[in-house]
Amino acid sequence: xxxxxxxxxxxxxxxxxxxxxxxxxxxxxxxxxxxxxxxxxxxxxxxxxxxxxxxxxxxxxxxxxxxxxxxxxxxxxxxxxxxxxxxxxxxxxxxxxxxxxxxxxxxxxxxxxxxxxxxxxxxxxxxxxxxxxxxxxxxxxxxxxxxxxxxxxxxxxxxxxxxxxxxxxxxxxxxxxxxxxxxxxxxxxxxxxxxxxxxxxxxxxxxxxxxxxxxxxxxxxxxxxxxxxxxxxxxxxxxxxxxxxxxxxxxxxxxxxxxxxxxxxxxxxxxxxxxxxxxxxxxxxxxxxxxxxxxxxxxxxxxxxxxxxxxxxxxxxxxxxxxxxxxxxxxxxxxxxxxxxxxxxxxxxxxxxxxxxxxxxxxxxxxxxxxxxxxxxxxxxxxxxxxxxxxxxxxxxxxxxxxxxxxxxxxxxxxxxxxxxxxxxxxxxxxxxxxxxxxxxxxxxxxxxxxxxxxxxxxxxxxxxxxxxxxxxxxxxxxxxxxxxxxxxxxxxxxxxxxxxxxxxxxxxxxxxxxxxxxxxxxxxxxxxxxxxxxxx
Numbered sequence: 001x002x003x004x005x006x007x008x009x010x011x012x013x014x015x016x017x018x019x020x021x022x023x024x025x026x027x028x029x030x031x032x033x034x035x036x037x038x039x040x041x042x043x044x045x046x047x048x049x050x051x052x053x054x055x056x057x058x059x060x061x062x063x064x065x066x067x068x069x070x071x072x073x074x075x076x077x078x079x080x081x082x083x084x085x086x087x088x089x090x091x092x093x094x095x096x097x098x099x100x101x102x103x104x105x106x107x108x109x110x111x112x113x114x115x116x117x118x119x120x121x122x123x124x125x126x127x128x129x130x131x132x133x134x135x136x137x138x139x140x141x142x143x144x145x146x147x148x149x150x151x152x153x154x155x156x157x158x159x160x161x162x163x164x165x166x167x168x169x170x171x172x173x174x175x176x177x178x179x180x181x182x183x184x185x186x187x188x189x190x191x192x193x194x195x196x197x198x199x200x201x202x203x204x205x206x207x208x209x210x211x212x213x214x215x216x217x218x219x220x221x222x223x224x225x226x227x228x229x230x231x232x233x234x235x236x237x238x239x240x241x242x243x244x245x246x247x248x249x250x251x252x253x254x255x256x257x258x259x260x261x262x263x264x265x266x267x268x269x270x271x272x273x274x275x276x277x278x279x280x281x282x283x284x285x286x287x288x289x290x291x292x293x294x295x296x297x298x299x300x301x302x303x304x305x306x307x308x309x310x311x312x313x314x315x316x317x318x319x320x321x322x323x324x325x326x327x328x329x330x331x332x333x334x335x336x337x338x339x340x341x342x343x344x345x346x347x348x349x350x351x352x353x354x355x356x357x358x359x360x361x362x363x364x365x366x367x368x369x370x371x372x373x374x375x376x377x378x379x380x381x382x383x384x385x386x387x388x389x390x391x392x393x394x395x396x397x398x399x400x401x402x403x404x405x406x407x408x409x410x411x412x413x414x415x416x417x418x419x420x421x422x423x424x425x426x427x428x429x430x431x432x433x434x435x436x437x438x439x440x441x442x443x444x445x446x447x448x449x450x451x452x453x454x455x456x457x458x459x460x461x462x463x464x465x466x467x468x469x470x471x472x473x474x475x476x477x478x479x480x481x482x483x484x485x486x487x488x489x490x491x492x493x494x495x496x497x498x499x500x501x502x503x504x505x506x507x508x509x510x511x512x513x514x515x516x517x518x519x520x521x522x523x524x525x526x527x528x529x530x531x532x533x534x535x536x537x
Contacts, residue, residue, distance in 0.1 A: 086341040143374040157382040160313035167306035174299040181292040188285040189411040199274040206267040279518040293396040297426035300392040307387035397423040463491035471516035472531025
């Protein structure tokens with residue numbers, strides 16, 4: 001054995017020892033920290049939410065900013081160690097080959113006393129060989145882990161669409177409700193038009209009969225006209241004939257008035273019955289219109305929010321997806337380089353153990369390692385599902401919406417024309433709760449469909465109403481900011497009726513009512529609404 005051999009063997013032994021120390025330290029470190037031996041893989045390089053969070057994934061995929069590297073220094077040192085061992089093993093093989101040729105030995109026999117490797121070195125080589133095999137296995141496991149992470153994150157795109165489907169079902173349900181509400185409103189208004197026509201006919205009959213029965217009317221019987229005229233001109237009750245004429249004339253007038261009273265009463269009752277039916281139905285239609293507008297606003301909000309949520313979900317997942325792809329690509333490149341280095345280390349060790357020749361060493365140097373098995377297969381993410389907001393592009397109170405829902409209908413375009421109530425916009429509906437109510441409230445609140453009245457210490461009568469005032473619901477227009485209950489009077493309670501009117505009890509126990517009165521609901525003995533003109537407080 002040459003004098004240089006022990007030194008070379010010592011250097012080789014030191015290299016093997018360093019390799020084993022490197023492998024042992026890395027494995028021990030992973031054991032303590034619970035990571036995979038070898039390379040942590042993108043699964044451990046990248047930090048997002050915990051696996052528990054993944055298992056209970058929320059409707060929006062919770063991975064923004066997922067790709068944050070950890071443990072990069074440890075991984076890099078291991079990779080550098082593998083490449084150093086590769087370089088040292090290749091150098092050792094070339095040195096052994098040169099020694100073999102320099103001594104002109106005909107064969108390569110590791111058991112020769114004058115040329116060979118010690119049992120310790122051979123044992124080290126076997127250990128390194130085992131370690132390299134283990135390393136290749138771990139590299140493959142790391143690649144599988146990266147693929148699984150990509151598959152898991154790709155589910156985020158699927159989940160976005162699943163959530164969209166759930167929200168679309170809700171939107172579709174609201175669409176059906178809106179359609180039903182629209183049909184109900186149309187039907188109601190059409191019936192209102194019929195009732196309005198009937199009421200107009202009843203009024204024409206009532207008014208016409210009364211007009212025809214007035215003095216001077218051609219339809220008034222002549223004998224009745226003569227009798228009335230005789231009474232107006234005066235009888236001369238000097239003879240029995242004159243007195244009898246008075247009696248006969250009175251009978252004639254009585255007969256006519258009895259018939260007139262019966263007919264006029266019937267026509268009057270028919271007119272007011274049709275008026276009450278029309279007013280009752282009109283209020284139902286007002287409720288239907290408010291319901292339609294409210295449901296459409298809800299539908300508009302739901303559908304636009306649904307599409308916005310889907311856009312946000314895909315944007316979050318897509319951002320994380322590309323961050324993860326970059327991290328996996330970097331991990332894959334390191335993994336491939338390490339896989340090639342470890343495979344060549346195995347090749348050189350096998351040559352050193354059995355067949356140290358130029359062709360064998362050259363074969364290790366030229367070895368093309370097949371890394372296709374550790375190439376990460378990138379799944380194709382699901383595309384974003386369609387979310388169409390065009391059905392709610394036009395919404396309550398916009399001109400085109402009003403035209404489509406109201407002004408294009410036969411109950412609006414034909415006679416008698418039925419006018420819809422004032423439209424309440426979606427923005428007004430969402431802000432009502434924050435702007436309509438008085439600041440300081442006492443006990444007592446009354447509300448109709450579109451108007452709110454409440455006790456308020458901030459005004460003179462302690463009663464304030466806000467909202468629509470089509471029929472005087474907010475009180476006397478002269479009393480800006482409060483309801484005028486009379487000089488010195490203040491409210492103690494207030495209630496709102498379904499018929500767009502309110503009643504309040506004042507501090508002396510008197511009740512004051514105002515608002516719509518088309519059905520005499522105010523109890524004032526007439527059909528005149530109160531609060532829709534001036535000086536009515």
